[in-house]
Amino acid sequence: MVTARLPGTVADAHSTATAAPDPAPAPVWRPDDEPSGWRSWAGRVVHHPVVLRLAQVPVVAFVVTIIVFLVAHLLPGDPVTQLTANVNGITPEEVAQLTSQLGLDAGLADQLRSYLVGLLHGQMGISFYSGASVSSMLADALPATVELAVAAVLLAGLLGIVTGIVAARTQGTWVDHLIRGGATIGFSVPWFVVALVAILVFGVWLGWLPILGRLPTSLTYEPTTGFVLVDAVLQGRPDLIGPWLEHLALPALTLAVTSAGFITRVTRTAFLDAQAQQWVRTARMKGLTESAISVKHVLRNASVPILTIVGLMFGGLLGGAVVTEAVFSYPGVGSLLVEAVTRRDYFVLQGSALVIALMFTGVNALVDLSVLAVDPRLRRG
Amino acid sequence: MAGPRPSVVEVRDLHVDFATDRGPVHAVRGIDLDLAVGQVHALVGESGSGKSVTGLTIMGLTRGPRTTVRGAIRYGGRDLVQADESWMRSLRGRELAMVFQDPMTSLNPMHPVGRQIAETLQVNAGRSRRVARADAVELLDRVGIREPAKAAARYPHEFSGGMRQRVVIAIALACEPAVLVADEPTTALDVTVQAQVLDLMVGLARASDTAVLLVTHDLGVVARYAEQVSVMRSGQILERGPAQAVLGDPQHDYTRALLAAIPRLHGPRRRRLSPVATPG
Numbered sequence: 203m204v205t206a207r208l209p210g211t212v213a214d215a216h217s218t219a220t221a222a223p224d225p226a227p228a229p230v231w232r233p234d235d236e237p238s239g240w241r242s243w244a245g246r247v248v249h250h251p252v253v254l255r256l257a258q259v260p261v262v263a264f265v266v267t268i269i270v271f272l273v274a275h276l277l278p279g280d281p282v283t284q285l286t287a288n289v290n291g292i293t294p295e296e297v298a299q300l301t302s303q304l305g306l307d308a309g310l311a312d313q314l315r316s317y318l319v320g321l322l323h324g325q326m327g328i329s330f331y332s333g334a335s336v337s338s339m340l341a342d343a344l345p346a347t348v349e350l351a352v353a354a355v356l357l358a359g360l361l362g363i364v365t366g367i368v369a370a371r372t373q374g375t376w377v378d379h380l381i382r383g384g385a386t387i388g389f390s391v392p393w394f395v396v397a398l399v400a401i402l403v404f405g406v407w408l409g410w411l412p413i414l415g416r417l418p419t420s421l422t423y424e425p426t427t428g429f430v431l432v433d434a435v436l437q438g439r440p441d442l443i444g445p446w447l448e449h450l451a452l453p454a455l456t457l458a459v460t461s462a463g464f465i466t467r468v469t470r471t472a473f474l475d476a477q478a479q480q481w482v483r484t485a486r487m488k489g490l491t492e493s494a495i496s497v498k499h500v501l502r503n504a505s506v507p508i509l510t511i512v513g514l515m516f517g518g519l520l521g522g523a524v525v526t527e528a529v530f531s532y533p534g535v536g537s538l539l540v541e542a543v544t545r546r547d548y549f550v551l552q553g554s555a556l557v558i559a560l561m562f563t564g565v566n567a568l569v570d571l572s573v574l575a576v577d578p579r580l581r582r583g
Numbered sequence: 584m585a586g587p588r589p590s591v592v593e594v595r596d597l598h599v600d601f602a603t604d605r606g607p608v609h610a611v612r613g614i615d616l617d618l619a620v621g622q623v624h625a626l627v628g629e630s631g632s633g634k635s636v637t638g639l640t641i642m643g644l645t646r647g648p649r650t651t652v653r654g655a656i657r658y659g660g661r662d663l664v665q666a667d668e669s670w671m672r673s674l675r676g677r678e679l680a681m682v683f684q685d686p687m688t689s690l691n692p693m694h695p696v697g698r699q700i701a702e703t704l705q706v707n708a709g710r711s712r713r714v715a716r717a718d719a720v721e722l723l724d725r726v727g728i729r730e731p732a733k734a735a736a737r738y739p740h741e742f743s744g745g746m747r748q749r750v751v752i753a754i755a756l757a758c759e760p761a762v763l764v765a766d767e768p769t770t771a772l773d774v775t776v777q778a779q780v781l782d783l784m785v786g787l788a789r790a791s792d793t794a795v796l797l798v799t800h801d802l803g804v805v806a807r808y809a810e811q812v813s814v815m816r817s818g819q820i821l822e823r824g825p826a827q828a829v830l831g832d833p834q835h836d837y838t839r840a841l842l843a844a845i846p847r848l849h850g851p852r853r854r855r856l857s858p859v860a861t862p863g
């Protein structure tokens with residue numbers, strides 16, 4: 203149809219256009235702008251935003267390792283005192299012997315050096331208490347924490363984004379005010395208040411949901427991957443899923459409720475900002491419905507701040523998960539960490555802190571990369 | 584191409600009021616306007632005189648809880664002032680289209696331009712996604728964008744202002760609308776490309792018998808493209824008529840003042856801007 207009716211002036215228009223391109227072309231990358239050869243290619247790879255971003259992860263890991271090591275060792279109190287606290291009549295000789303057995307008699311620098319060398323070989327040390335290797339303890343605990351954090355982020359993201367969009371679309375009405383009020387309450391109430399209320403109401407009074415652990419002790423569960431959902435599929439154990447979800451519900455909701463409010467606010471603002479842009483008028487001019495405009499145009503533009511805040515939230519959630527896990531006796535990295543701190547179980551403490559830091563930076567890198575994927579303007583660094 | 588042609592749009596005694604926090608604004612106060620098939624009707628006047636509001640109201644884009652529109656906009660046997668929103672929406676993009684002033688902000692930065700053109704073909708011409716994408720490439724070619732297949736995959740920020748406005752023109756004219764409102768389509772562009780973009784837009788519009796309401800500050804543009812002109816001030820039309828007549832013998836002091844502000848108009852008008860030399 204277009205072809206049939208337009209030809210008259212087209213050739214004319216086309217020739218003017220090709221004869222005189224606009225004088226101010228946007229800074230578009232052209233192959234001949236670049237010096238050739240592998241050096242420039244290598245330069246581009248090294249300076250590519252994705253590579254730059256990923257390169258930060260090991261750097262952060264290294265810095266975190268050192269800081270956690272120092273903090274752990276400089277904390278007042280030491281493992282030997284903790285280990286021998288309940289033993290009567292222990293002699294100074296026995297204390298010295300234990301100290302040297304645990305490798306704690308060497309200088310701080312030497313201990314750090316051998317810890318780092320061990321890490322490079324994939325050894326994270328052992329627990330002073332159980333004698334189990336830290337890597338096997340983390341292998342058990344990490345899937346539990348990932349399940350909790352992902353469930354919480356999904357819940358918080360869903361709740362926050364949906365309410366944020368609804369608030370933006372009903373801007374100024376009572377719905378908007380209600381949502382904003384709820385969001386403010388959500389993020390101003392401390393998480394432990396939410397946790398305690400949730401335990402009291404759903405766990406104790408109503409008795410709907412379990413408040414401790416990850417699976418009922420009556421269930422036998424031999425982890426394959428450690429992720430219950432995956433294992434339920436792999437091992438053909440659908441009976442695991444129900445109890446698993448029940449145990450996940452309260453800790454995940456506690457974390458989600460306290461973070462969703464912030465996501466609501468950011469989503470609402472980002473959505474309103476995007477909606478005020480001129481190109482929304484172009485979309486209306488095309489005859490799109492308001493909901494098509496919201497979904498196809500506005501949401502996509504609002505997604506950069508939303509993604510960023512969800513990523514940051516994830517970091518906050520990990521912090522929250524540490525203590526939430528302890529409150530709900532949920533066997534994750536957070537519980538390991540809290541216990542290790544109280545016992546000065548150095549290697550466990552260092553290992554779990556390192557894993558949490560790696561998850562945090564890893565997720566933030568992922569978020570930054572997905573922002574690059576979403577916003578074409580940022581792609582060429 | 585001159586000569587009487589039937590009107591597609593008849594605006595009668597149109598009033599547009601906005602309720603603002605600082606009281607009511609009477610942006611348009613009883614104007615009449617006729618847009619004829621395949622012709623350009625220029626709307627000129629000082630800043631704030633109500634030109635954009637007039638154009639947006641014809642598109643149904645000023646509607647809202649704080650807007651009151653009175654009078655009639657007759658189009659296709661109906662009154663667009665009374666038409667419900669879903670009817671207006673079905674006309675927009677298909678029969679009524681608009682090109683906005685600032686091409687830097689009128690495209691969605693997150694979508695490739697080809698997709699933004701294809702979208703209007705999918706919504707308004709019932710094209711499948713695949714066919715619409717192919718047609719979008721062809722439209723890009725039509726509006727003078729080189730390597731249209733590659734350009735379709737690029738994002739707005741990779742184009743200059745003039746090229747973006749060509750993309751907007753492709754979107755607006757994709758479905759060969761009966762009416763095109765062009766609100767100062769080249770004011771934001773570099774002078775050297777203004778003439779090219781206007782030539783292109785008006786050429787394509789005439790080829791598809793589209794009636795154009797061309798809002799402009801530039802009386803040179805009126806002389807070059809418009810059959811009819813209406814001169815607007817404070818929401819009213821002071822003077823109207825065939826462009827040659829109004830420009831040649833303005834009846835109103837205000838029009839004379841506008842003309843005096845553009846001395847070059849009295850020189851030879853049909854000059855072509857010499858293209859910036861580029862090999863190939």
Ligand SMILES: Nc1ncnc2c1ncn2[C@@H]1O[C@H](COP(=O)(O)OP(=O)(O)OP(=O)(O)O)[C@@H](O)[C@H]1O
Nearest residue numbers: 601603608610628629630631632633634635636637
């Ligand atoms: N949405 C709105 N709410 C309130 N007032 C408005 C609105 N849109 C336009 N106006 C007012 O209506 C009047 C006419 O505005 P309009 O944009 O039509 O002027 P214009 O002739 O297009 O001017 P310009 O040449 O600067 O684009 C102005 O006083 C403007 O402030």
Ligand SMILES: [Mg+2]
Nearest residue numbers: 634635636766
């Ligand atoms: Mg205007």
